[in-house]
Amino acid sequence: MVPRHSFHLWLSILGRLQTRCRLHQLGICTDCSCCICAINDEDIAHLYWQCPYSSIAKNMVQDWLKIRLPDIFTWQWCVQLKRRSKLQWRVVLACVAGLMYLIWQARNDARVNQVLPTPAALVQQLQKTMCCRIRGKIHVPLLRKDQVWLKDRNLL
Numbered sequence: 001m002v003p004r005h006s007f008h009l010w011l012s013i014l015g016r017l018q019t020r021c022r023l024h025q026l027g028i029c030t031d032c033s034c035c036i037c038a039i040n041d042e043d044i045a046h047l048y049w050q051c052p053y054s055s056i057a058k059n060m061v062q063d064w065l066k067i068r069l070p071d072i073f074t075w076q077w078c079v080q081l082k083r084r085s086k087l088q089w090r091v092v093l094a095c096v097a098g099l100m101y102l103i104w105q106a107r108n109d110a111r112v113n114q115v116l117p118t119p120a121a122l123v124q125q126l127q128k129t130m131c132c133r134i135r136g137k138i139h140v141p142l143l144r145k146d147q148v149w150l151k152d153r154n155l156l
């Protein structure tokens, strides 16, 4: 997992990201609306899993990885994921953490610069990051099933 992605994932699990709902609770912000869609309140569940923008990106990642991603990130889902090989589990988790990080970056760009990458551009960036990361990290022979799994997802 990319260190900044895992740190971001950790903050989101702890509910520590400065979403507009959180800022509102702290009395810092009066507008709770999502920086991306401006329709719903911006809390962690909405931003990553329910926002129309994030849903499109999530569906693209599901198609790419050929795996059903959760409606919301939970530890139970992580445990279920462990039924896969260790490598596949780590790659899927790294992709989810990377997706969440890039959505947060896109959200910040939308808030500050009024610029939002398309979901396709966001997923392409994620794929590029994951490819570089995996190719640079693998130094031991892979199990045949993991080689096939990675090649099938253009990660090897």
Ligand SMILES: [Zn+2]
Binding pocket: 034, 035, 036, 037, 038, 039, 040, 046, 047, 050, 051, 052, 053
């Ligand atoms: Zn939204």
